[in-house]
Amino acid sequence: MSNSSLKSIAKKLSLSESTVSRALNDYKDISLSTKKLVNETVVELGYQPNIFARRLAxxxxxxxxFVIPWRDGQLNDPFLGELMTGMSTALTKIGWDLTVLVAKSFENEVELFKKLSMSKNLSGLIISRTLRNDERFKILKDLKIPFVAHGRSINCSTSSWLDVDNESAFFDMTKHFISLGHRKIAHICGPNVYNFSIQRIEGWKKALMKSGIQIKSEFLQVADLSFDGGKIAMDKLLKLKDLPTAVSCVSDTVAMGAMQSMRNHNLSPGKEISLMGYDGLELGAWIDPPLSTMTQPIQTVGKNLAEMLVNLVDGKKKPSDLQKLVRANILRRATDNSPMTTS
Amino acid sequence: MSNSSLKSIAKKLSLSESTVSRALNDYKDISLSTKKLVNETVVELGYQPNIFARRLAxxxxxxxxFVIPWRDGQLNDPFLGELMTGMSTALTKIGWDLTVLVAKSFENEVELFKKLSMSKNLSGLIISRTLRNDERFKILKDLKIPFVAHGRSINCSTSSWLDVDNESAFFDMTKHFISLGHRKIAHICGPNVYNFSIQRIEGWKKALMKSGIQIKSEFLQVADLSFDGGKIAMDKLLKLKDLPTAVSCVSDTVAMGAMQSMRNHNLSPGKEISLMGYDGLELGAWIDPPLSTMTQPIQTVGKNLAEMLVNLVDGKKKPSDLQKLVRANILRRATDNSPMTTS
DNA sequence: TTTGACTCCGAAAGCGTTTTCGTCAAAAAT
DNA sequence: ATTTTTGACGAAAACGCTTTCGGAGTCAAA
Structure with missing residues (x-):
């Protein structure tokens, strides 16, 4: 049963434990024939190595x-499950584990890092919710903890990260509005502590510029990344004498707040004003009208994050060689339409 | 730095490693004075035990x-993050870890269990999404893997579980409708493979009976646990000649589908027909009108689940002594009102 | 025949804890 | 004064694996 160890395999095959061990670890000084033998008896006995012994040795x-992105007692990441599923599947394939950590504050997180750097319990860390200027990059590097970040930062050029191409995404979104005939396109952005806020603004701007549309500063509203934030931002937009006909929102949550604001002003999202969110939240399909948005393959992202970190830990790659950009795709539902001709 | 081991502490104090170890583990054959000394040098050297050595020995x-509830390629648990945060905080307090597992199918999950029972890598398991008749209870018991379930099952009397008091919750919800003046109260329930579906129906029924309201079978509609499921169920309800004035929904997701259906029939949720969901999803506040619902303290649940399992593993308690029911609370938003007098 | 290279494997020393058992002095009981 | 008990600690064997090193055997080249 469970009492199958290296020893039992060795005894059964009249080999030494060390030979069996090296056979399993695919050392090149073990003949193919014995490797085959060993592998056969492994399945025969249902051998499962004791990971603690292995890790100790x-x-x-x-x-x-994986550091759960927990801030201000608030946790609103609907992707968490899918992200972790992606990570975990990638890891179980190679016999590694994924353990979760929570940091309730920045100080708490740094403390956690320090502890980790002493007790070498973890091979590496995956962090997320990166800020525009995220101190964690430097801290982790100084502590020599291998890590890959989900999201970029200003000072991430020598680190490993995976990020959505935020700029392209919002470039595409804005272009999409333009192709629908819109000219007056506003953008509700997030707080500029987040790197993606800046990048998304950039995408919006570039698309406008490329089409020769002048950028009006009052068409850029910054909002908290919340329902209320979106509502307030849209309220401001609706106070303008010259209203936009389309609004690109930094997130679905914000977009839903914006929709609320429109309803309060007796406007129908997708009619007088088109709008799109970002994240591809499923619940966007549940509201009326269903929210158009942009999606990314979360599970693949999780898988990639894990694989990158493994490569980093194994020393196969340098951090700067492990940087990856994934693209988001437009998901049309009902709030992106051509502008009303009457306007 | 990180090279502080038991040995370094022992050397510094001119003690043996074993004494230091036992001092740290609070053995009673170590004098208080040396325990104090040891603890002091531990903080001084920033000693962190090697958990793999400890676990091996x-x-x-x-x-x-924690088995991530993943089914049919679908994963829609907005609580996952909070739940795991609760678990993790409880565990880090005692130096334990939380690792995540994913099972992509039932067979996959059983296979996982079997592997786990051989390789004793985990002290115990937390499972969720329990079915009315959940085979996992028996399988895990047979494999002698300690576990606690988030949710009950038919055959869970000898196991450890934590669950919401579904029956009370829907009893309360229905009573609430009644106290608002409703008499014609329908219920959209979930598939009966889930135990909570049955329990919630029960709560609804009992509240009606207690108030002497006759239960009409056409007022009970079963729905898939999805937006579409809720929509379809409400469609059926709206085909009735004698419409209900209130509908209690098995989940927020279902309730949102039901709201969609109402809108399609030119009905306003909370006006012609009141309705409530269940789960306390934040997004329920983002729609128009905001959805009334019931909440539970997810993070506390996670913490409890972990603590229960630790007690189980430590052998301090028997599984049947570790069963806990938590209560859900009504969260009034805007869809629960008194029936319209005109009706 | 010697030398060298190459292939394959065993011996043994770890890895850093825990835990059992034995020891020895001092305190308590006889 | 002798025995028994108690308190406090050290020695040493695990735990199950990895990894280095060396050695035996084979084969081909010198």
Missing amino acids: SGNPECLG | SGNPECLG
């Missing part, structure tokens, strides 16, 4: 940590 | 697994 924890 | 993985 090898010094490799074979275990990745 | 002690035979206790000190590590709990």
Whole structure:
């Protein structure tokens, strides 16, 4: 049963434990024939290595940590499950584990990092919710903890990260509005502590410029990344004498707040004013009218994050060689339409 | 730095490693004075035990697994993050870890269990999304894997579980409708493979009976646990000659589908027909009108689940002694009102 | 025949804890 | 004064694996 160890396999095959171990770890000084033998008896006995013994002996924890993005007692990441599913599936494939960590504040998180750097319990870390100027990059580098970030930062050129191409996404979104005939396109952006806020603004701007549309500063409203934030921002937009005909929102949540604001002003989203969110939240399809948005393949992202970190830990790659940009795709539902001719 | 081990502490204090170890583990054959000394040098040197060595030697993985409820390629648990945060905080307090597992199908999950029972990598398991007749209870018991379930099942009397008091919740919800003046109260329930579906129906029924309201079978509609499911169920309800004035929905998602259906029939949720959801999804506040619902303290639930399992693993309690019911609370937003007098 | 290279494997020393058992002095009981 | 008990600690064997090193055997080249 569970009492199958290296020893039992060795005894059964009249080999030494070390040979069996090296056979399993695919050392090149073991003949193919014995490797085959060993592998056969492994399945026969249902052998499962004791990972703690292995990790103790090898010094490799074979275990990745994911820092749950928890801030201000608020946690609103509908993707968390899918992201972690992606990570976990990638890791179980190679026998590694994924353990979760929570940091309730920035200080708490730094403290966590320090502890981790002492107790070498984790091979590496995956962090998310990166800020525009995220100190964690430097801290982790100084502590020599291998990590990959979900999202970029100003000072991430020598680190490993995976991010959505925010600029392209909002470039595409804005272009899409333009192709629908819109000229007056506003953007509700997020707080500029987040790097993606800046990038998304950039995408919006570039699309307008490329089409020769002048950028009006009052068409750019910054909002908290929340329902209320979106509502307030749209309220301001609706106070303008010259209203936009389309609004690109930094997130679905914000877009839903914006829709609320429109309803309060007796405007129908997708009619007088088109709008799009970003994130591809499923619940966007549940409201009336269903919210157009942009999606990214979250699960693949999780898988990639894990694989990148493994490569980093194994020393196969340098951090700066592990940087990846994924693209988001437009998901049309009902709030992106051509402008009303009457306007 | 990180090279502080038991040995370094022992050397510094001229003690043996074993004494230091036992001092740290609070053995009673160590004098208080040396315990104090040891603890002081521990903080001085910033000692962090090597958990792999400890786990290997002690035979206790000190590590709990959480099976991510993944089914049919669908994962829609907005609570996942909060739940896991609760678990993780409870565990880090005692130096244990939380690792996540994903099972993409039932067979996959059973296979996972079997592997786990051989390789003693995990001290125990937390499972969720329990079915009315959930085979996992028996399987895990047979494999002698300690576990606690988030949610009950038919055959869970000898197991450890934590669940919301679904019956009370829907009893309360229905009573609430009644106190608002409603008499014609329908219920959209979930598929009866889920235990909570049955329990929620029960709560609804009992409240009606207690108030002497006759239960009309056409007022009970079963729906898939999805937006579309809710929409379809409400469509059926609206075909009735004698319409209900209130509808209690098995989940917020379903309730939102029901709202969609009402809009399609030119009815305003909370006006002609009141309705309530269940889960306390934040997004329920983002729609128009905001959805009334019921909430539970998810993070506390996560914490409890972890603590229960630890007690189970430590052998301090029997599974049947670890069963806990938590209550859900009404969260009034805008869709629960008194019936219209005209009707 | 010697030398060298190459292939394959075993011996053994770790990895850093825990835990059992034995020891020895001092305190308590006889 | 002798025995028994108690308190406090050290020695040492695990736990199950990895990894380095060396050695035996084979084969071809010198």
